[in-house]
Amino acid sequence: MTASPIRLLIHGASGRMGQALLRLAGDLRELQVVAAVQRRIGQRVVDGVPHFASSELAGVPAFDAAIDFSLPEGFDPVLALCVARGAAFVSGTTGISDGQRQALRDASGTVAVLWASNFSLGVAVLDELVERAAAALPGWDCDIVESHHSRKQDAPSGTALSLGEAAGRGGAQPRYASLRAGDIVGEHLVQFAAAGERIELVHRATNRDIFARGALHAATRLAGRAPGLYRVRDLL
Incomplete structure:
Protein backbone atom coordinates (compact mmCIF):
# COMPACT_ATOMS: atom_id res chain seq x y z
CA MET A 1 0.00 0.00 0.00
CA THR A 2 1.44 3.36 -1.06
CA ALA A 3 1.72 6.01 1.67
CA SER A 4 -0.06 9.29 1.11
CA PRO A 5 2.24 12.15 0.09
CA ILE A 6 3.20 14.73 2.70
CA ARG A 7 1.10 17.87 2.27
CA LEU A 8 3.41 20.87 2.03
CA LEU A 9 2.87 24.61 2.40
CA ILE A 10 5.51 26.89 0.89
CA HIS A 11 5.63 30.33 2.50
CA GLY A 12 7.54 33.03 0.63
CA ALA A 13 6.75 31.38 -2.69
CA SER A 14 7.62 34.37 -4.89
CA GLY A 15 11.26 34.58 -3.72
CA ARG A 16 14.24 32.85 -5.27
CA MET A 17 14.14 30.01 -2.77
CA GLY A 18 10.36 29.75 -2.96
CA GLN A 19 10.48 29.37 -6.72
CA ALA A 20 13.18 26.71 -6.45
CA LEU A 21 11.12 24.83 -3.86
CA LEU A 22 8.04 24.85 -6.09
CA ARG A 23 10.05 23.67 -9.10
CA LEU A 24 11.86 20.86 -7.29
CA ALA A 25 8.90 19.68 -5.17
CA GLY A 26 6.99 18.93 -8.35
CA ASP A 27 9.41 16.08 -9.07
CA LEU A 28 9.01 14.41 -5.66
CA ARG A 29 6.28 11.80 -5.34
CA GLU A 30 6.45 11.85 -1.55
CA LEU A 31 5.41 15.53 -1.45
CA GLN A 32 2.30 17.41 -2.55
CA VAL A 33 2.38 21.20 -2.46
CA VAL A 34 -1.12 22.15 -1.28
CA ALA A 35 -0.52 25.91 -0.94
CA ALA A 36 1.99 28.55 -2.02
CA VAL A 37 1.85 31.77 -0.02
CA GLN A 38 3.33 35.13 -1.01
CA ARG A 39 2.69 38.79 -0.27
CA ARG A 40 0.70 39.41 -3.45
CA ILE A 41 -0.68 36.98 -6.00
CA GLY A 42 -1.49 37.11 -9.67
CA GLN A 43 -2.80 33.74 -10.80
CA ARG A 44 -4.77 31.74 -8.27
CA VAL A 45 -3.45 28.40 -9.54
CA VAL A 46 -0.03 27.87 -11.11
CA ASP A 47 0.98 24.41 -12.37
CA GLY A 48 -1.80 22.91 -10.26
CA VAL A 49 -0.68 24.62 -7.02
CA PRO A 50 -3.16 26.97 -5.29
CA HIS A 51 -1.65 30.37 -4.48
CA PHE A 52 -2.63 32.55 -1.53
CA ALA A 53 -1.76 36.08 -0.47
CA SER A 54 -0.12 36.52 2.93
CA SER A 55 -3.32 38.12 4.19
CA GLU A 56 -5.14 34.87 3.38
CA LEU A 57 -2.76 32.63 5.34
CA ALA A 58 -5.39 31.51 7.84
CA GLY A 59 -7.50 30.11 5.00
CA VAL A 60 -4.97 27.70 3.48
CA PRO A 61 -5.95 24.02 3.30
CA ALA A 62 -4.68 21.35 5.71
CA PHE A 63 -0.93 20.68 5.54
CA ASP A 64 1.59 18.45 7.30
CA ALA A 65 4.65 20.70 7.07
CA ALA A 66 5.49 24.27 6.09
CA ILE A 67 8.70 25.58 4.57
CA ASP A 68 9.26 29.28 5.21
CA PHE A 69 11.74 31.40 3.24
CA SER A 70 10.17 34.82 3.65
CA LEU A 71 10.96 37.97 5.64
CA PRO A 72 11.11 38.46 9.43
CA GLU A 73 7.70 40.15 9.39
CA GLY A 74 6.18 37.05 7.79
CA PHE A 75 7.85 34.61 10.16
CA ASP A 76 5.53 34.96 13.18
CA PRO A 77 2.20 34.34 11.40
CA VAL A 78 3.30 31.13 9.67
CA LEU A 79 4.95 29.78 12.83
CA ALA A 80 1.76 30.48 14.78
CA LEU A 81 -0.30 28.74 12.08
CA CYS A 82 1.90 25.62 12.29
CA VAL A 83 1.44 25.52 16.06
CA ALA A 84 -2.34 25.95 15.67
CA ARG A 85 -2.54 23.24 12.99
CA GLY A 86 -0.05 20.84 14.61
CA ALA A 87 2.20 20.93 11.53
CA ALA A 88 5.98 20.75 11.30
CA PHE A 89 7.80 24.03 10.65
CA VAL A 90 10.98 24.43 8.57
CA SER A 91 12.46 27.90 8.11
CA GLY A 92 15.46 29.51 6.49
CA THR A 93 14.25 33.08 6.92
CA THR A 94 17.20 35.29 7.82
CA GLY A 95 17.35 38.29 10.11
CA ILE A 96 14.95 36.96 12.74
CA SER A 97 15.12 38.58 16.16
CA ASP A 98 15.99 37.11 19.54
CA GLY A 99 12.28 37.22 20.35
CA GLN A 100 11.51 35.16 17.25
CA ARG A 101 14.18 32.65 18.18
CA GLN A 102 12.51 32.33 21.57
CA ALA A 103 9.17 31.83 19.80
CA LEU A 104 10.78 28.93 17.91
CA ARG A 105 11.90 27.37 21.17
CA ASP A 106 8.43 27.84 22.63
CA ALA A 107 6.79 26.29 19.55
CA SER A 108 9.10 23.27 19.80
CA GLY A 109 7.12 22.19 22.84
CA THR A 110 4.09 21.68 20.58
CA VAL A 111 5.39 20.84 17.09
CA ALA A 112 8.59 19.79 15.36
CA VAL A 113 10.54 22.90 14.28
CA LEU A 114 13.79 23.53 12.46
CA TRP A 115 15.51 26.82 11.62
CA ALA A 116 18.82 26.78 9.76
CA SER A 117 21.08 29.32 8.11
CA ASN A 118 22.06 26.70 5.52
CA PHE A 119 20.09 23.67 4.32
CA SER A 120 22.90 21.99 2.41
CA THR A 206 28.14 25.40 -6.97
CA ASN A 207 24.35 25.46 -7.37
CA ARG A 208 21.74 27.16 -5.16
CA ASP A 209 19.29 24.29 -5.72
CA ILE A 210 21.14 22.34 -3.03
CA PHE A 211 19.58 24.60 -0.39
CA ALA A 212 16.05 24.01 -1.69
CA ARG A 213 16.65 20.25 -1.91
CA GLY A 214 17.91 20.23 1.65
CA ALA A 215 14.83 22.11 2.89
CA LEU A 216 12.54 19.67 1.08
CA HIS A 217 14.48 16.77 2.58
CA ALA A 218 14.09 18.32 6.04
CA ALA A 219 10.34 18.85 5.63
CA THR A 220 9.91 15.25 4.45
CA ARG A 221 11.79 13.91 7.48
CA LEU A 222 10.26 16.34 9.99
CA ALA A 223 6.57 15.81 9.14
CA GLY A 224 4.99 13.59 11.77
CA ARG A 225 7.96 13.75 14.17
CA ALA A 226 7.61 14.38 17.86
CA PRO A 227 7.70 18.02 19.00
CA GLY A 228 11.18 19.39 19.41
CA LEU A 229 13.85 21.74 18.11
CA TYR A 230 15.74 19.95 15.34
CA ARG A 231 18.86 20.57 13.27
CA VAL A 232 19.46 19.54 9.65
CA ARG A 233 22.12 17.10 10.86
CA ASP A 234 19.47 15.38 13.02
CA LEU A 235 17.54 14.49 9.85
CA LEU A 236 20.32 12.99 7.72
Whole structure:
Protein backbone atom coordinates (compact mmCIF):
# COMPACT_ATOMS: atom_id res chain seq x y z
CA MET A 1 0.00 0.00 0.00
CA THR A 2 1.44 3.36 -1.06
CA ALA A 3 1.72 6.01 1.67
CA SER A 4 -0.06 9.29 1.11
CA PRO A 5 2.24 12.15 0.09
CA ILE A 6 3.20 14.73 2.70
CA ARG A 7 1.10 17.87 2.27
CA LEU A 8 3.41 20.87 2.03
CA LEU A 9 2.87 24.61 2.40
CA ILE A 10 5.51 26.89 0.89
CA HIS A 11 5.63 30.33 2.50
CA GLY A 12 7.54 33.03 0.63
CA ALA A 13 6.75 31.38 -2.69
CA SER A 14 7.62 34.37 -4.89
CA GLY A 15 11.26 34.58 -3.72
CA ARG A 16 14.24 32.85 -5.27
CA MET A 17 14.14 30.01 -2.77
CA GLY A 18 10.36 29.75 -2.96
CA GLN A 19 10.48 29.37 -6.72
CA ALA A 20 13.18 26.71 -6.45
CA LEU A 21 11.12 24.83 -3.86
CA LEU A 22 8.04 24.85 -6.09
CA ARG A 23 10.05 23.67 -9.10
CA LEU A 24 11.86 20.86 -7.29
CA ALA A 25 8.90 19.68 -5.17
CA GLY A 26 6.99 18.93 -8.35
CA ASP A 27 9.41 16.08 -9.07
CA LEU A 28 9.01 14.41 -5.66
CA ARG A 29 6.28 11.80 -5.34
CA GLU A 30 6.45 11.85 -1.55
CA LEU A 31 5.41 15.53 -1.45
CA GLN A 32 2.30 17.41 -2.55
CA VAL A 33 2.38 21.20 -2.46
CA VAL A 34 -1.12 22.15 -1.28
CA ALA A 35 -0.52 25.91 -0.94
CA ALA A 36 1.99 28.55 -2.02
CA VAL A 37 1.85 31.77 -0.02
CA GLN A 38 3.33 35.13 -1.01
CA ARG A 39 2.69 38.79 -0.27
CA ARG A 40 0.70 39.41 -3.45
CA ILE A 41 -0.68 36.98 -6.00
CA GLY A 42 -1.49 37.11 -9.67
CA GLN A 43 -2.80 33.74 -10.80
CA ARG A 44 -4.77 31.74 -8.27
CA VAL A 45 -3.45 28.40 -9.54
CA VAL A 46 -0.03 27.87 -11.11
CA ASP A 47 0.98 24.41 -12.37
CA GLY A 48 -1.80 22.91 -10.26
CA VAL A 49 -0.68 24.62 -7.02
CA PRO A 50 -3.16 26.97 -5.29
CA HIS A 51 -1.65 30.37 -4.48
CA PHE A 52 -2.63 32.55 -1.53
CA ALA A 53 -1.76 36.08 -0.47
CA SER A 54 -0.12 36.52 2.93
CA SER A 55 -3.32 38.12 4.19
CA GLU A 56 -5.14 34.87 3.38
CA LEU A 57 -2.76 32.63 5.34
CA ALA A 58 -5.39 31.51 7.84
CA GLY A 59 -7.50 30.11 5.00
CA VAL A 60 -4.97 27.70 3.48
CA PRO A 61 -5.95 24.02 3.30
CA ALA A 62 -4.68 21.35 5.71
CA PHE A 63 -0.93 20.68 5.54
CA ASP A 64 1.59 18.45 7.30
CA ALA A 65 4.65 20.70 7.07
CA ALA A 66 5.49 24.27 6.09
CA ILE A 67 8.70 25.58 4.57
CA ASP A 68 9.26 29.28 5.21
CA PHE A 69 11.74 31.40 3.24
CA SER A 70 10.17 34.82 3.65
CA LEU A 71 10.96 37.97 5.64
CA PRO A 72 11.11 38.46 9.43
CA GLU A 73 7.70 40.15 9.39
CA GLY A 74 6.18 37.05 7.79
CA PHE A 75 7.85 34.61 10.16
CA ASP A 76 5.53 34.96 13.18
CA PRO A 77 2.20 34.34 11.40
CA VAL A 78 3.30 31.13 9.67
CA LEU A 79 4.95 29.78 12.83
CA ALA A 80 1.76 30.48 14.78
CA LEU A 81 -0.30 28.74 12.08
CA CYS A 82 1.90 25.62 12.29
CA VAL A 83 1.44 25.52 16.06
CA ALA A 84 -2.34 25.95 15.67
CA ARG A 85 -2.54 23.24 12.99
CA GLY A 86 -0.05 20.84 14.61
CA ALA A 87 2.20 20.93 11.53
CA ALA A 88 5.98 20.75 11.30
CA PHE A 89 7.80 24.03 10.65
CA VAL A 90 10.98 24.43 8.57
CA SER A 91 12.46 27.90 8.11
CA GLY A 92 15.46 29.51 6.49
CA THR A 93 14.25 33.08 6.92
CA THR A 94 17.20 35.29 7.82
CA GLY A 95 17.35 38.29 10.11
CA ILE A 96 14.95 36.96 12.74
CA SER A 97 15.12 38.58 16.16
CA ASP A 98 15.99 37.11 19.54
CA GLY A 99 12.28 37.22 20.35
CA GLN A 100 11.51 35.16 17.25
CA ARG A 101 14.18 32.65 18.18
CA GLN A 102 12.51 32.33 21.57
CA ALA A 103 9.17 31.83 19.80
CA LEU A 104 10.78 28.93 17.91
CA ARG A 105 11.90 27.37 21.17
CA ASP A 106 8.43 27.84 22.63
CA ALA A 107 6.79 26.29 19.55
CA SER A 108 9.10 23.27 19.80
CA GLY A 109 7.12 22.19 22.84
CA THR A 110 4.09 21.68 20.58
CA VAL A 111 5.39 20.84 17.09
CA ALA A 112 8.59 19.79 15.36
CA VAL A 113 10.54 22.90 14.28
CA LEU A 114 13.79 23.53 12.46
CA TRP A 115 15.51 26.82 11.62
CA ALA A 116 18.82 26.78 9.76
CA SER A 117 21.08 29.32 8.11
CA ASN A 118 22.06 26.70 5.52
CA PHE A 119 20.09 23.67 4.32
CA SER A 120 22.90 21.99 2.41
CA LEU A 121 23.21 18.38 3.56
CA GLY A 122 26.96 18.64 3.03
CA VAL A 123 27.17 21.61 5.40
CA ALA A 124 25.20 19.61 7.97
CA VAL A 125 27.91 16.93 7.82
CA LEU A 126 30.63 19.61 7.94
CA ASP A 127 29.03 21.03 11.10
CA GLU A 128 29.40 17.67 12.84
CA LEU A 129 32.97 17.19 11.61
CA VAL A 130 33.97 20.64 12.87
CA GLU A 131 32.59 19.93 16.34
CA ARG A 132 34.38 16.58 16.50
CA ALA A 133 37.67 18.03 15.25
CA ALA A 134 37.55 20.90 17.75
CA ALA A 135 36.96 18.46 20.62
CA ALA A 136 39.82 16.21 19.46
CA LEU A 137 42.31 19.06 18.97
CA PRO A 138 42.30 21.18 22.13
CA GLY A 139 44.54 24.21 21.95
CA TRP A 140 44.73 24.29 18.15
CA ASP A 141 44.02 27.53 16.30
CA CYS A 142 40.64 27.55 14.55
CA ASP A 143 39.94 29.85 11.60
CA ILE A 144 36.83 30.01 9.41
CA VAL A 145 37.09 31.58 5.95
CA GLU A 146 33.88 32.09 3.97
CA SER A 147 33.56 33.30 0.36
CA HIS A 148 30.40 34.53 -1.36
CA HIS A 149 29.27 36.59 -4.34
CA SER A 150 30.01 40.29 -4.39
CA ARG A 151 26.38 41.28 -3.68
CA LYS A 152 26.22 39.54 -0.30
CA GLN A 153 26.29 42.18 2.42
CA ASP A 154 26.38 40.34 5.76
CA ALA A 155 29.74 39.09 6.99
CA PRO A 156 30.57 36.65 8.43
CA SER A 157 27.86 34.60 6.78
CA GLY A 158 25.21 32.87 8.86
CA THR A 159 26.71 29.54 7.91
CA ALA A 160 30.17 30.62 9.06
CA LEU A 161 28.73 31.69 12.40
CA SER A 162 26.90 28.36 12.73
CA LEU A 163 30.15 26.50 12.01
CA GLY A 164 31.80 28.70 14.63
CA GLU A 165 29.17 27.63 17.13
CA ALA A 166 29.95 24.00 16.29
CA ALA A 167 33.66 24.67 16.86
CA GLY A 168 32.81 26.39 20.13
CA ARG A 169 30.85 23.38 21.33
CA GLY A 170 34.02 21.37 20.78
CA GLY A 171 36.04 23.82 22.84
CA ALA A 172 37.67 25.91 20.08
CA GLN A 173 37.70 29.70 19.82
CA PRO A 174 37.11 30.42 16.12
CA ARG A 175 38.25 33.48 14.19
CA TYR A 176 36.54 34.62 10.98
CA ALA A 177 37.51 36.02 7.59
CA SER A 178 35.12 36.93 4.74
CA LEU A 179 35.68 37.31 1.01
CA ARG A 180 33.21 38.83 -1.48
CA ALA A 181 33.96 38.25 -5.15
CA GLY A 182 32.25 37.55 -8.45
CA ASP A 183 29.37 35.08 -8.43
CA ILE A 184 30.63 32.60 -5.80
CA VAL A 185 27.60 30.68 -4.52
CA GLY A 186 29.21 29.81 -1.21
CA GLU A 187 32.45 28.34 0.12
CA HIS A 188 33.33 27.63 3.75
CA LEU A 189 36.74 26.54 4.98
CA VAL A 190 37.38 25.60 8.60
CA GLN A 191 41.07 25.29 9.43
CA PHE A 192 42.64 23.81 12.55
CA ALA A 193 46.36 24.52 12.89
CA ALA A 194 49.16 23.70 15.32
CA ALA A 195 52.94 23.74 15.12
CA GLY A 196 53.95 21.77 12.03
CA GLU A 197 50.50 20.66 10.88
CA ARG A 198 47.01 21.76 9.96
CA ILE A 199 43.65 20.27 8.97
CA GLU A 200 41.27 21.91 6.48
CA LEU A 201 37.59 21.04 6.24
CA VAL A 202 35.93 22.59 3.17
CA HIS A 203 32.47 22.79 1.63
CA ARG A 204 31.86 24.37 -1.77
CA ALA A 205 28.40 25.04 -3.18
CA THR A 206 28.14 25.40 -6.97
CA ASN A 207 24.35 25.46 -7.37
CA ARG A 208 21.74 27.16 -5.16
CA ASP A 209 19.29 24.29 -5.72
CA ILE A 210 21.14 22.34 -3.03
CA PHE A 211 19.58 24.60 -0.39
CA ALA A 212 16.05 24.01 -1.69
CA ARG A 213 16.65 20.25 -1.91
CA GLY A 214 17.91 20.23 1.65
CA ALA A 215 14.83 22.11 2.89
CA LEU A 216 12.54 19.67 1.08
CA HIS A 217 14.48 16.77 2.58
CA ALA A 218 14.09 18.32 6.04
CA ALA A 219 10.34 18.85 5.63
CA THR A 220 9.91 15.25 4.45
CA ARG A 221 11.79 13.91 7.48
CA LEU A 222 10.26 16.34 9.99
CA ALA A 223 6.57 15.81 9.14
CA GLY A 224 4.99 13.59 11.77
CA ARG A 225 7.96 13.75 14.17
CA ALA A 226 7.61 14.38 17.86
CA PRO A 227 7.70 18.02 19.00
CA GLY A 228 11.18 19.39 19.41
CA LEU A 229 13.85 21.74 18.11
CA TYR A 230 15.74 19.95 15.34
CA ARG A 231 18.86 20.57 13.27
CA VAL A 232 19.46 19.54 9.65
CA ARG A 233 22.12 17.10 10.86
CA ASP A 234 19.47 15.38 13.02
CA LEU A 235 17.54 14.49 9.85
CA LEU A 236 20.32 12.99 7.72
